Amino acid sequence: KADATAAPADLSGFTRVKMELVAPPFAPTHDQVAVGGPKIIEITMETTERLMVVDEDTGASIWALTYNGSVPGPLIICHVGDMIELTLRNPADSQMEHNIDFHASTGALGGGGLTHVFPGEEVVLRWKATKPGCFTYHCAPGGAMIPYHVTHGMNGAVMVLPREGLKDKDGNALTYDSIAYIGEQDYYLPKDENGEYRTYELAGEDYSDSLEAMVTLTPTHSVFNDAVGALTGEHALKAKVGETVLMIHNQANRDSRPHLIGGHGDFVWESSFGDQPMTGMETWFVRGGSAVAAMYTFEQPGVYAYVNHNLIEAALLGATAHFVVEGDWNNALMEQVVAPRAFTI
Amino acid sequence: KADATAAPADLSGFTRVKMELVAPPFAPTHDQVAVGGPKIIEITMETTERLMVVDEDTGASIWALTYNGSVPGPLIICHVGDMIELTLRNPADSQMEHNIDFHASTGALGGGGLTHVFPGEEVVLRWKATKPGCFTYHCAPGGAMIPYHVTHGMNGAVMVLPREGLKDKDGNALTYDSIAYIGEQDYYLPKDENGEYRTYELAGEDYSDSLEAMVTLTPTHSVFNDAVGALTGEHALKAKVGETVLMIHNQANRDSRPHLIGGHGDFVWESSFGDQPMTGMETWFVRGGSAVAAMYTFEQPGVYAYVNHNLIEAALLGATAHFVVEGDWNNALMEQVVAPRAFTI
Amino acid sequence: KADATAAPADLSGFTRVKMELVAPPFAPTHDQVAVGGPKIIEITMETTERLMVVDEDTGASIWALTYNGSVPGPLIICHVGDMIELTLRNPADSQMEHNIDFHASTGALGGGGLTHVFPGEEVVLRWKATKPGCFTYHCAPGGAMIPYHVTHGMNGAVMVLPREGLKDKDGNALTYDSIAYIGEQDYYLPKDENGEYRTYELAGEDYSDSLEAMVTLTPTHSVFNDAVGALTGEHALKAKVGETVLMIHNQANRDSRPHLIGGHGDFVWESSFGDQPMTGMETWFVRGGSAVAAMYTFEQPGVYAYVNHNLIEAALLGATAHFVVEGDWNNALMEQVVAPRAFTI
């Protein structure tokens, strides 16, 4: 627990900046290689509770618990040695207490012990990023409320870049043209005796029903960015052949295994940016309660499906996103030599 | 999507060869270190649908969807820089459309977008192997048909060797005496109201029942090479003390954790052959939708059980194979100093 | 199978010592860097069956099958090149046959084939530790009895240290001040038609009911060190700021993803001590059927929750332990800049 008698932090070497957070799947404006000395990065997040449709086909809905209204919460980016200074506000019309645990931080349950805010309250927490990597953050009010809030959408990621940017195992710089920030959310939606999804009047009203659904350990949905289809069709991610995307996959609760259909993880950091990336992976792993980064340079145009490669979860539970990539086809990499035709033997 | 206007591939530096595919757990004839320049390796696979017994004890059966009639489909082997040229044929008496997505390839959904064949059709796809490693391939006709086909057996592996063969972290050559190609297949077999496994007249007839079973995410079976006991007893794998086996484990849908009871993974490539192998592992990991290679040199004779070390899956769902190893026992590694005897205290 | 005609082991270079095993979460007295030449380490374990409360809140109980009465069984520690010589005794009043499979050993199903002891019997097995790492051991009597015994508590870990101790990737020594040996146990407790946990008169009586519960692959409990809350409150682990703890996590059956809330895995060995540790991890992975080591140096005082970061398993199934850490708070790492207060916008 923080101690009021502890020496004050020496902030003299830091420059204060504000970071405008943006909704997923996008990333805030940032430098890949740190410019100048360490910063205190000021951000604000609001703990918003909102009724949200999870699957338009079935009408399944949830009173989502969110940071800034989105599932996942916004991506935060800094460099090793920077400090994040968060103002966390719980609107007066909220039903529930919230807080935040940053996996990237050190002490006080990741800040969870210092940030409990009731409806109408705000708190300010500052913490130093000492370890490079992508890290989950999430609400953790205590006991069963922890998985309840996390499986209602209250989680996101911080990326702590090395000051010198990303490197391959030989120390060569690795840079990206864009970030695709994908939060995978497992929902455990209660059903009634007829197998229909229940509806609720208020956030929190589904608490006891949700615990019953959660204890099966079997989600009814596992979606990318809040709802089934949130990153497909007109909401698909965009890229061009030759461009490099950094895919940040956040899963705050449950293991996942991302795969880019038709592509690869050229460089994958499952553990941290302090370790050499793994290379040429077909499918990588997100230890439940982690954020992971994978980098890929597109070599062919077309539609790529990005999935949790438990294909049941991808196709039936919602864990599918799309990249639409423009450019020229390369027959040297792949060619349909003979189009489908009738054969006789 | 492939573009008819794209420049033709330059195939001038390639030698054409045919590879005879063989049924699992065996590997096709191949060189560990590439001989000569890059090759275009011609293979043929047929999308065969067949009624198959999954467990003789219970009579549980499935209309399996297969490549070449086996679960998993045949192992394909090439080197980085080679091309695979596949003729894929869907027999006229099939019930269903099929295609193939090669995780080792680049573009067009891994070839899935270019290879849809209806009953009576064939297609020819050529793709270049650019990344070293073991990779899953599987049918992916779209939507819920993807997990349906994959969990009905329609998957296998490609091994793309480095041209110079396998190496340890210090660059020393690692060679093997044999390959054990083990596909782990999770089945989700529908049951009737009495808990008996349902039977069906035709491939595909179990579709809607299967979706209900799949969405539980809990397989009724998880077997090595098509059925319970397919690699035990008279079908056990064989080796000798001092021999090195490369165990290739393919799991196209669901995480697994292979373990060789009484042995180890001396060298394990979970990510790719482009990364250093992990060493001395008790249990390794197959990210669902991956193929993984583990190398072991037998030091003792006897029976080794190769399992998915979720021991419930090994013992109750079918995920057990056996190696029978001949040679001389080494008391310096292990000795029964006192055989079981009565004691009194 | 061991062969009576094999040459006897040459034990001339070994010194015999006895190791007193202690109950978890503690570690036996040991050297981190090996002192002197190789040893034959004599240990004794008893296969104790006992009725145990799993959750005091619900009264859920199990006839646990144990090594030395604890879940997990005691931690065994040696160095590469040492031999473990185990006397395994099955008390005369036991109901069941037991044995032991050491993942760290080589041959005879990890010793499982040489150690079957019926009630009233003892056996002595000696095996050589050739691979550095943390390894699971467990009972493996055969068939469905394997997961039955393992999910009734009959498992533990051996740590085989490199003779020169632990190192970082650059070869610098890594030492620890204490070990926290945490066994995660998944239980599948049968319930009656009213959803109440069943009770049984004798060890083994729950066998067929347990198989039904196990085949769901969904545990009713996943606890650290035998029961819900076994390592929290007055049983919490202790440390001081600046101290380094080596957390050894054993999960003999089911994947886990340990996370230290408010801290990190500074160094994590998921595979073996023969590989470089991963660094700065938020959440690490235990492949089901593995023991894993993670090292952390505490930087802040307070309570740290150590969890399986499937937060449902942590909060609802029991997978939570606590570290209570004394020392001075460091505002430079984290500071509550503004305590919770009302806000108006």
Ligand SMILES: [Cu+2]
């Ligand atoms: Cu909350």
Ligand SMILES: [Cu+2]
């Ligand atoms: Cu957390």
Ligand SMILES: [Cu+2]
């Ligand atoms: Cu198919």
Ligand SMILES: [Cu+2]
């Ligand atoms: Cu795939």
Ligand SMILES: [Cu+2]
């Ligand atoms: Cu036992």
Ligand SMILES: [Cu+2]
């Ligand atoms: Cu085992």
Ligand SMILES: [Mg+2]
């Ligand atoms: Mg839908």
Ligand SMILES: [Mg+2]
């Ligand atoms: Mg720290």
Ligand SMILES: [Mg+2]
């Ligand atoms: Mg991370």
Ligand SMILES: [Mg+2]
């Ligand atoms: Mg059977």
Ligand SMILES: [Mg+2]
């Ligand atoms: Mg590529």
Ligand SMILES: [Mg+2]
């Ligand atoms: Mg692979």
Ligand SMILES: [Mg+2]
């Ligand atoms: Mg309780």
Ligand SMILES: [Mg+2]
């Ligand atoms: Mg060995």
Ligand SMILES: [Mg+2]
């Ligand atoms: Mg281990």
